[in-house]
Amino acid sequence: MAGTRESEYDLIVIGAGIAGLVAAQRWLDSHPTSKTTLLEKTQRVGGVFGRRRLYPDFYTQWTVGLAEFADLRMPRPPEENCIKDFFRAKYTMKYLEEYAAKMSHNGKTFKERIISDSDVTSVEKVYDTWHDTCIYSENEKTIYTAERMVVAAGEHDSPYIPELEGQEDFAAPIIPFANFGASNILSAPNTRQVIIVGAGKSSADMFYKSVRAGRQVTWTVNHLRNGEEVPCDALLLGIGWRSYTTSFSEDTATRLGLPHDPALDSPEARSKWKTIEAEGDAATIKRFPLLAAPPPYARKTISLTPWRLYNGIVPVDDHSIVFINHFISENMMYFAEVQAMWIVAYFDGNITLPSRNAMENDIAHWKAYSKRRYLSSHGQSANFRTFDLVPHTDNLLSGLGSQNLGEAVGKQCVECE
Template sequence: MAASTEQFDLVVVGAGWFGLAATKTYLEVHPDARVVLLEAESSVGGVWGKNRLYPGLKSNNMVGTYEFSDFPMDEKTWGVKPGQHIPGQTLHNYLTAYAKKFNVLPRVRFNCKVESVERGEKGGWILKTSANAAASMVTKKLVVATGVTSQAFLPTFEGQESFGEPLFHSKDFLAHADTIKTKKRVTILGGTKSAWDAVYAYAIEGVEIDWVIRESGHGPCWMAPPYVTPLKKWLEKLAHVRFLTWMSPCIWGEADGYGGIRSWLHGTAVGRFLVDRFWAILGGDLVTLNKYDSHPETAKLKPWIGAFWTGTSLSILNYDTDFFELVKGGKIKVHIADITQLSKGKVHLSSGEVLESETLLCSTGWKHSTPFTFIPSGLESELGLPHVQTSEVEPLTEQVDAEILSLYPRLAKQPKKNEKFKPLCDTKAVLQNEESLSALNLYRFMVPANAELLATNDIAFAGNLMAITTAIIAQTQALWITAYFDGKMLPFSATIHSTAELDERVTALQHSATLHNRFGKWRYPGGWCGKIPDFVFDALPYVDLLLKDLDLKTRRKGGWLKEISEPYGPEDYPGIVQEWLDKDKKDL
């Protein structure tokens, strides 16, 4: 019997924030389209899927900033009061309800992992999935919304086969949640927010914890109280006050229309002095509020890099009780060392210490490689996805580096590197290449800057970035991608009259893509260092950039003073899809 083939107008892969928004938006514009959403897990939600809701999990965001503009998280419905962080279960329920309300849920195929994506001979894409290996899906358009936190990076350790105790990544914490109740002493590896969360989950249950933060790594992440600065302002809101976004050098920053002010702040000695003072006050306030130096153990948790350079490794203390008191109380022992090997019930450190351990939880980050195979081989490079690269520096890279440092000379003074730093690699050869993979290089962080692929405009990547502005960016990217697919957005909708004109356009797009992606290497060495887009104070101008592409208004506050002083949030972007549809009708 011949293998069956299903035909679709659009396939979306991944049912987290970005995949749900992409599906909902495309259907809003194309209600009769044949659309399917493929999800490898058994529920929607991505990081908030039911398989990842370990005990005590909450959002870093407080209610009011982590919701779609057209689906508010009101207190009566969801039970989360102002000033509270959102429980993980509530977020899962919210995203499920969103999918139901906008008729996305009936189009989701659960437990359907994409294994390969093949380029069609005349455009479009052919997908093979784990759900039915004998069948294939053919789609005119494809959105990959698997994000950057779907593939756990779990290293292997010498002697781990003899450890004899649970050893797992923080992504799989729920599957091992019984260790909170059944184990008396555990080891946690990592300095990221997920490590802090795991430490807290065990500590409040009385489990003794050895917390290992690699001496060859990036150190502990920055942790902030929800309210910061001497004025006690809501940190999430501060990052979305237009005036304060100017304090971050941003290569796409002039999209907000205030390029002159930004140029003065970052291009003059006086301006840079003011910017440095702002970051010194913010970073100093966090150190003071957390009282790192008040105890030998909490002193080990002081970040190794300035707040200015940290990217989305900046996180929030969203715990019910004082985290640092648990450290001072002795239940949590912090070790700045590397794990050299494992033996039966023991974790061996580079410091010479040997830790008795009944569990090893690794908060060791994520792979940034694509979670499935693209066919033919080498297509990842054409798409702008991570691929094995040569050691040669391309001329365009050198050009944009010079451009970045010319505009923002402050970035040339990079923070001192950890002299002991070395990448955390796996002993399996297939994973050792992870560090050698190229960075993402997508135009607007979404589409390939490749002549052939731009001509067919049939693939886009949603959510291939890290930011604290998830919901707003997800819905804005979803609309941008829909307009891109429809060929109704400059420069993609402009008619090309000659080969020379095509070459000129592609060159401009490639320059823009490389400039924006390479910027992260200089701006956030304490974050993803340009491997993937990673930003905090730069999110609002990124949304401005996408809205300008869509020819929608960016200044939405109704007055100059409000525009620069009041924080932006989901409430400022209701009905943007209808705005675009109305504008599109007028343009016909």
């Protein structure tokens, strides 16, 4: 391709959402002269809370006081934009934009470090250097290189859009949840009837907004289909997300421990993981007997391997790349900041890793626990920690020499007595 350029950095961060911003900030706090950039596929920072993703009834799922990083306070929004301590998501957007504008290292703010409209289409390692390819036009692409890389693209970045039978003759717009806010589809005068596909939170949000807008709504879930034809002026999709790991080749994904086709593993590797996951399952049931017999639920089989990263962050065999905030959890700002501090210590060689076998056992035991604790495809994928945020972050902080939250609270209670 004509117009191929290369641009070299010390550290590349993929994504300028919550995790990408705080990861870059904590790295630059310790290495202010580091040549660091953030590759962001959209025009603005924020990720899920970016301007293009907002809509009027989008509220946060965290509260005032928890929706901020340690180095910049977020003022309480006006009361008319709050429901108790929850608030409209636009204030998180404003906070993240302010954060990017204010944080400065070696004379450069984040706004000057972020390269926008840069969708990373390919990630590969050539010798000891990571190559991230962004294609900007038919005749222009740039390969960004660095010895270290932070992947903070997030799980809610690229919507899953299926190929629908008869789609080429379907006149109404098909809008995934990621584009719902920017579309303003419910403001269009000819949008009277809408169909919403999916039964998760994003679908529920679109349903609520559509009803509030006075539209006639049909809410459908795939397994309830009966062949009935329903007219609509817009088809709104809330059926999940496409993994960002598709930018990694199959060989690279397999080597790093990212989800991949199990057939790519050697017979020895498949046997090993099967054995240690079974050991993890037995240990889980012994420690948590209640998880041995879950209530009836809809089982969904996944076709790919689970995430196999130590602490959910680092590959066992490659210490030059980390993945943060791909877990689905509660307070993603706090979660991202703890991970960001941990990866700085990790990259600087200040985290003592256990042996390879110990790391693999830890990964397998978490997967076994996750599969029984979270009865969904996320549990099988081992990237769901909604009710395990505190122990997981305690574990990361203990690696930094910090007293964990459980011990601190217990000590306070004893002192109170």
